[in-house]
Structure formats: structure tokens, C-alpha cells
Amino acid sequence: MTTKEIHGTVAEGFDAVRDEFAAFVASERDDYEGQLCAYVHGRRVVDLWTGDGADATSLYGVYSSTKGAAHLVVALLVQDGTLELDRKVTYYWPEFSAEGKANLTLRDLVTHRAGLIGLDTGFSLDELADDRMIAERLADQRPFWRPGTAFGYHALVIGALAGEVARRATGRTLQELFEERVRAPYALDFHLGLPQPLEPRFRSAQPMLPTPKQQAVLDAAPTGPHTLTSIAFNAHVPNPGEFTDFANSRTVRAKGQTSAGGVASARGLAGMYAAAISEMNDRPPLLKPDTAAEVGQIHSIGYDLVTRTHRSYGLGFQATADTWYPFLGAGAFGHSGAPGSQAFADPRSGLAYGYTRRRFAYPGGAAPENERFVRAAHKATLAT
Template structure:
């Protein structure tokens, strides 16, 4: 039985509703997902199926977008300087040859500290300060600044420790005060107890035979760089898909993977970043968006073992996922399939969430057809 499509679209976006309905019709009967978009600060798409508009999901690495929006705000304020050494803010980080790394290089996934030799406990993964303490003493896995690799579980803790040292506040506190609360966003880094009933636990999807074959062909030993980056080398290896299902992770909201959001929250945050929303000026000035969206690390990702692209903290969404988007688009996808971004050239802010974790993880493939339909409609306005 096909799920019913709920919600609204603005005039000119009817094709988006049809595209969403066509996708949902081909999905499993238990599909749950949400789609939301703004154009120049106006909500133009607000759709959901198999759930309700107020449901909250673990959005995994889409959390990194919120974390690096905070960093961008502090750079814009002058509180942080991109070309200062990380040790200017965090002296202990100099251990094991990391003393010359700049904040710019750290944000571009060039630090080389994707994990630790012995891995992390669950308590450490949930707490950015504990992660940062462990990472400060870790010898980098490549010479800092010479290459890049996805710091999947730790980039938020690394950036967050710089924020804490510079401001005296945690990254999560700055985000709450300057971004989430002023706009009433359903995108939390640290889910308050009263919001817990809205959370929908992540559920896995079985891989297709083609996906399983691809996964089995990849390096799987616990001491590979990819395994270290995803904490598979720990005494209790991390089961990535279960992380947001753990109350400790939801409560602490680690800035790499611990966010909980709806599609409205994801799209609303990026709309606020680049556009006037509710008569509030954009959070980021155009020059700040351009700086953080500029390509900084492009090529062979040592962790992913594939071509990847990053700006400062944000994924280079147009190069990595959706080539039809404008140059300088900032955003970040999440392992269970979520996707969120802002395209400053078209004024489009996009958010998508789903409940089921699509094997083997990453932005769900349906995002391409959904984002393309919205982008096409936005350009036609």
C-alpha cells in the first residue's frame, strides 16, 4: 500500500510534489520521510509521508552543517581567524607534530587525526570535550596539511574545542543561542527531554546484493584508516546506524553526528544562513558564505578512498552530490540518508530526512531527483 503524501507546495512547485509521490510509490510500505525547501527565505515545499511533519530523526553528519555554521559566525565576528594556528586557541593540540596546523586546514579535514590508536568508548563519542582531550595527544595518521581525509566522528569535536577555548562556551551552547532558539528550529544539538516523544529511532535497511558485494570488496580490517575513522578499532566497535538511538548521544548532541532534526529544521537553518527569514537578516554575509563554500580539499580522500570535495567544514555539495547546484553551495549529508544545503546563487535551502538507514550509509539516492526538481522550480520563478 502506497503511503499518502501530506503537506503543501507553493505555486510553481507542483512538480516537486509529483516527484516526491512517484518516489514514495516505489518505496517500501513502511517508508517514513520528510522534504522541505525555502527559496529566498520563503518556504515553498513542506511534504512528508509515513510520518508527521513534527517527527524528529537522527541526522548523523548533517549535524556538521550546524557545527560549521557556528564556526562561520565566529569567523565573521572576528572571534576566530582561519589562518591562525589551532594552537593559538588550543595549545595542547601541538603534541605529536600538529603544532603548525591552521584552523583553515583543520576545517578542511586536513589534520590527520581521524581517530585514535585504540578507539573511543561510547561515553567519549557522545562528549565532544572528552573526544578533544583524546585527540590532542594523538599522533596524526598523515602529515598535517599535506592530504585530507574525512574526520567522520571527530571534526565537530576538533572545531568545538577551538570554539570553547575562544569563547568559553561550547559549540552546542553557541548554536542554541545564536541559531536554533532565535528561529525556533527543529534541529537540536542536544535534544531536550520534553522533545524526546517526537524522536523516531533509526532503523536499518538490508543491503541489495550489489551493495553487499561493494561493501565486501572494501578494506574491512579494524586497523585500516577507514575503520579508525569510524571507530571500528575500539574494544566495542561503533555501530554507526544505532548512534542516534542512544539517549546519551541525543542528550549530549556531539557536533559530528549527534543532531536530531526534522526536514523543516534542516531547511530552515540553511534558509536563515543565506536569506532573510521572518524579517531577520541572513546569519551569514555573502563573503562569509563564499569563503566557507570555496573548495579547499579536492581529490583523493584517504578515509573514503574515493574522490571527495570539502569547503571549510561543509561538503562541497555541488561537486560531491548534486552538480546542477550553484558553485559555492554549502551543506552536509547524513549517513541515514538526510541531506541539507544552501545554494546562495539560486537562494535555495533544502532539507530531507528519512527514518531507515540505507546501506551502506550516506545521502540517500532519492535526494538527487528531489533536489533537482526543487532547483528547477526555483530557477523558473
């Protein structure tokens, strides 16, 4: 049992969230380290953390929660009229037409329907850190299913694909657009490219430590070097290494790969979604109501060919209510990450949520404890 101290504050009416966080921490290993943050209508109502040497400004590799930042930029470009979802990708990126991809639309691309989940030969770590390299190599790759006919999680490449479309349309990378339009104006601790001076705040990712029973489940899972799952997670290359190597690479953190290379605190995750749907810092919401409704509208739902589970996606974002927390409002959108991170916006209630943890949680993706934290935060939000 841990004796770790819980730090931070909650607003009046949100004590149950602190209670749930404290109860979870008490049941966890002594080395548990995590942060929890929530906003309601742009006001921070939960700001909690625990762990030796950690504080509210500690930064973590948030893996696929990064996709939320990438897709927020895409949504802003669609809102501006710079990108059109139903145009063919080749309108912006002519080289993409190779190997039967000529008719794929941007809408299909960002909803995981391209079938372009990875390379036959895989990527090196340096290649996987570089969005431009990923896009260049995938332009010549034959899709792993007929584009538009099915969907599967483009785990490590979707940010690079969408980012190349954005770069062709604007002359700016997704990293540059995120910095200029989202991170800097709100001073968010969410970085697509971690500056060297902030490196001391980064907490290295720690590997999953499942129980023997959990490990038996993992060992029994269907695997193989050439499955769609292996290709999508670049596990089919020789000596793929540990998944924690990705966030723990300075090259990855410096380049801010937009599918999984982001670095953030829980404040940064929750703050980004709060800015997306609520007035903050005397600024209007980043997304107009119609845009927020469209990004949260389910576009791909059912059997995911890569994860082999039921999944739901809006425009790049996960459809958070259907995928994770059915008690949330329809149209909630966000993205989880491999270590257990979770972040989303629920426009109907005004709740924006962010969670980080240092050690990967079993079984990967949104950590199970999020359900109790989100439920308590949502209940308190409805009561305020």
C-alpha cells in the same frame, strides 16, 4: 509497493517536487518514512512527509548533517572576528601541539586536513558522545598523516576539534552557541542536545537493508580493523555495535555531539540553511555574502584518504555542487548524513534544502533519491 499517503504542501510551481517524492515513495518498501523541505529566499516552498506515525515535526538522527550546524557556528565566529582561520590552532588551544600538530591552522583543521581522524585505541560510545572527551584525548594523538599534506573525512571528531577551538576562544560550547545564535532565534527543529520533553518526537534510527546485490558490493569493499576508514568510523574497537546505536542512544541525543549527534526534522535542516543565506523572521541572513562565499569555496578536493572516493570540502561544509549535484550553483554548501539525510544552501539561486529518512539508505551518506528531489526543486526555483 507502498500505499503510503503523502502529506504536506508545495508552493505554486513546485508540483514536480511533490511528484518526484510521491513516485519515490511508491517504489519504496512499505516501512519507508521520510520528510522533504525546501525554502527559496527564506520562503518555505516544499513541506512533505510520509510514514506511519510520522509528521512534519518528527525528529530523526541526522548524523553528519549535524556538521552543518557546527560549521555554521564556526563561520559566524570567523565573521565576528573571534576566530581567525589562518591562526595556528595552538594559539587558542596550546595542548594541541603534541605529536607534530603545532603548525596546523584552523583553516586546515576544519577542512579535514589535520590527519586526526580518531584514536589508535578507539572510543567507547560514552566517550564518543562527549565532545570535550574527544578533544581532550585527540590533543595527545599522533596524526595519521602529516597535517596539511592531504585530507580525509574526520567523520566522528571534526565537530569536537572545531568546538574546542571555539570554546577556548569564547568560553561557550558549540552547542550553546548554536542554541543562542541559530536554533532559538528561528525556532528551528534542529537540536544539538535534544531536551527530554521532545523525546517523544524522536523516531529511532533503523538499519540499512540492502538488496542481495547491494550486500555483495558491501561485502567486497576493502575492510580491515586498522584502516583509516575503520579508525575514522570507530569500527576498530572490540564489538563496535551497529551504527544505528549512535543516534538511538539517549546519551548521544542529550549531549548533541557536534559531528554526528544532532537531531532534526527536514524543516529544521532546510530552515537553518535558509537562515544562513536569506532574510527570515525579519532578520538579515546569518552569513554576509563574503562569508557565505568563503565557506562554500573549495579548500580540499580530490582523493579522500578515509572514504576512498572523490570528495570536496569548503570550510567544514561539503562542496555540494562538486560532491553531489553539479547542476547547483558554484559555492553551494551543506552536509549529508549517514542515514541518507541531506541539507544545503545554494546562495546563487536562494534554494535551501533539507531531507530526512528513518531507515538508513544504501550505500550510506546522501541517499540516492536526493538527486531527483534536488533537481526538481532547483529547476522550479530557477523558474520562479
